[in-house]
Amino acid sequence: MNENEAPSPQPSPAGGRGSDFRPRVLVTKIGLDGHDRGSRIVAAACRDAGMEVIYTPPWQSIPAVVKLTMEEDVDVVGISSLATDHLIVPKLMTALREAGLGNVRVVVGGIVPDNEEKLLIEAGVREVFHPGSTMDDITTRIRDYARESRRAAADAEVKT
């Protein structure tokens, strides 16, 4: 198996549907802001890039995001933040780890001041997308992170 590939499932007698790699991505907003022009465009772009996107309206609580991520086996969580909602992303990272979802990759898109971007990366956010990022960039990176996430999940399972 190639280092860079997610384990590709063999077609099985059960007739599984897994012959294509379809990243499962959550696009959501936590905190107080409601502007979602950007997150809707990103969700549509991910769908058009062949991903399965779970899209929520704004104002999700952190526990709700964790529950959703667990039930839907999300590979990448995309947080859209216009104002300052990114400030509670570190709390989300902690909550995900505590729920056994440490393999899940988290990315943030929107308006993040440069000094605060560092804080997010240190808290474990995989990447911050700023205005001016193209949809191609974003979907390509998300696909890469989804592979990472699946590999990490598989590794963790083999160990147990």
Add this chain to the structure above:
Amino acid sequence: MNKPIDPTILTGATSPARERWERDYGADIGTDRAVENVSGIPIQPLYTADDRAASGNDDALGYPGQPDYTRGIYATMHRGRTWTQRQLVGLGTPADYNQRLLGLLDRGATAVSLIPCNSVYRGYDMDSVEPELLGTCGVVVNNADHMDRCLEGVDVGEISCAMNDPSPFTLLAFMLVAAERRGIDWKRISGTSNQSDYLSHYVANHMFYRLSLPGARRVLMDHIAWCRQHAPRWNPMSVVGQHTQQAGATPAEAMAFTLSAAVQNAEDCIARGMNPDEFLPRFTFFFDISLSFFEEIAKFRAGRRIWARLAKERLGAKSEKAGRFKFHAQTSGVDLTRQQPLNNIARVTAQAMAGIFGGLQSLHTDAYDEAYATPSEAGARIAVATQNILREEAHLTDVIDPLGGSFYVESLTDQMEDKIVTIMRTIDEAGGMYKAVESGLVQRMIGASAMRFQRKVEAGEQVVVGVNKYQAADDFANRPPVERPDAAAMRRHLDAFRDAKAARSSSAVAQALDGLTRAAETARGNVFGAVVDGARAGLTNEEICTRLRRDLGFGQPLVII
């Protein structure tokens, strides 16, 4: 000495000069490009009198201050009274806000506008929210005392105030109570319930209070009726085009959606027994100004013309005042970039000019650092100076509607009018703006326009300086850190708030809450009146909102991808 002009420029008839221009143009231009503005109207390289005639608009261009108001709603416009410099301000604690506000007023701002923290919009108090999020994009004001502190040293009986506050208008309630305590008669208070339009909030998913759609509709009607009676100089209705345009609607769509929402709200008022000649003069509008310079000017001129006609023909108003399209405008934030942010000063200047030429009544200019932070002191100062420079140094107030008569602007105004009216027809066919928004039709249209624009930018067809062209090495790491509210001050604010809540009489609180329920339960009750009573009794923003959500319904956001 005046040179004679070729008469065919005026009549548009083909002449040797015209033919020569066409030949020379064709020969010199090389590969020409088809140009379309954001609303989809094709733009020619040259306009002549012919073009206005071709749009079939036979109406003579009137005078400012007379229907259909294309050239302006007042006879004097900015020459008589300059536009109001109404900077939206909001940050931190009431003390922080007050300090920023007084500074701006000192330096030329002529009116107050208050933006509350997002937590307030959502119907929360500061003790229900993660502390990191408090006061970062607006001031944390949860009761009448806080509002009093925000407006310390500001004579609300004299100066016009805008409260950015949709249903159930707790901020205005707090302000009225604060004024009452100062002995100011409500009949003197002027200003606007800015962004009181629940439909645009719902469409752009800013449904901050998340009152159900019918609930928000009810409270708005109560608010309009109450203000008419108790605060007649106050504008309770601010129909918003800014939200939809920032969400991706084209300028024509934004104007169409706004006018349709205004019609919907007006029809609701009429159904409630109100007289259009009485309530329409207190309808104001709030728009976005993008960088599509001439398109914005044409959009506003067309909007004025359409509204004058609608007020009379569709809404049955008899007085001329009812058809006056009064609007506040804000320079577009989505046009600003994080890359090379000082460029944003040039952007805001162009946007502001378009709004001024478009005949606005009130203007907010963004700070250059708006693209990545809540504005700094310096940024806010430059934003106000921009307006002062345009007025005092560029003399933009000397002439009313200076672009009137321009072949391009008049032709484009006509074309924008056609486009806007066509979109309004689509809304009408869907049963009116309320139904169109409830079903998601408007959201779908906006989403499609937003996607189209995104594709243009990514394809490089729409250049964004510093982003997809003319890039420079930005030193992001060395930007000054963004100002955040002082955590200690916020904690003190929170502690004082908790103490104040505890010190109230619990029976007075219960009584005031029941007052809200009683008003909500009966069709004849005035919910906003009960909100004002509640504010006087010391109810907080969250208490009021929670009770009203219980009684009038909790709204669910509608998501359309």
Add this chain to the structure above:
Amino acid sequence: MAVSASIDALATRALAGDRRALGRLLTLVDDGGAGSADVVRQMAARAGRAWVVGITGVPGSGKSTLVDALLGAWLADGRTVAVIAIDPSSPVSGGAVLGDRIRMGANAAHPNVFIRSFSARGELGGLSRATLAAVDCFDACGFERVIVETVGTGQSETAIVALADTRVVVCPPGLGDDVQAIKAGTLEIADILAVSKGDLPLAAQTAAEMREMLTLRRKNAASAWQPRVLAVSALARSGIDELLAALDAHREAMGVGRRRVASAPATSHDAAAREIASLDAQGWRDRIAGLAARDGLCQALGISVRDGGPGRAAVAMTVGARHLNFNGGCHGGAIFALADSAFGLASNSHGPLASGIAAHITYQVVVRVGDTLIARAVEVQRSKRIGVYRIDVVRPEAVGEETAVSSFTGTVSIRA
């Protein structure tokens, strides 16, 4: 093998109540990798207690609001509920926006609820199998009720809902063409028909019309269950109690575990029937493709098999020069041949020879060179001697959209 051992470990943990493990397990089972077939069998063996309720309705029918109301009521009763929400995928990119779960608002946060979204991925047979496996997993892991919710646009959704014990079809009030289409497609399977937005006066009218249609269509007066029609308003909170009562009544009358009985082989000892009964999704596809490979006209016109199952077939054709008429548009005969191929494959899928005795087609839009057409056949009715099939010919457009090209109905005579 390491991978297989880990899916086993996940299964063990999921059965012990580990929700994270269950979430992972559902993905691995859906993907069908090594070891998943065993796990699926393991889960199926432990399943049988859950009550599976299938709910379908066109977009805008108010289905999600209804599901939310049901959830609320069952959670208040202390039940554990799993919800499988299925959304269509883009035929172009294969991706999907899975939006159903968000309509379940506050209820989604309840610890006794587990909501999982699937995209259809354009594969009817595969999706049925994936849903079946997921239902068995939830059942085995102790969820008392499983709601399978699909956006009903036709035959693919009815196939999924068919695996439910109790089937609810939600339709919006209104007597327009879209409601007529619902009636045509889904009345066959509804145990309960819920007319939504019951607070509107039109709802009562629609409900009355539906009852009338059901009376006319009553297939089997001796059946233990006669379909019921209700008007429900989640907004006004009316009709929900009646819906809950109707659901309970159906469960009382018909029991649970229907999907397991339905997939058991027919009582006939016929080897072919047994063989057919043991086919999985890929097997069915191969079988149908095998039939098409022997068809001279399919070969000549470039008609290929996309999917197939018992009584179902989907075939595709890309319009080329050889398909054109003298006007430059696609020859009606080519479209007829495409639809007829699906017709023949679907009607012959069970084994016994089925010969077409009548067919009718309508042509709705102009078709041009380069267009890809897909014909999907479903079995409307089949007795020992006669079968009736409906074939829809569509042209996929952009994301999630198809243009209806032709409607074809055909009748076959079946040789005993």
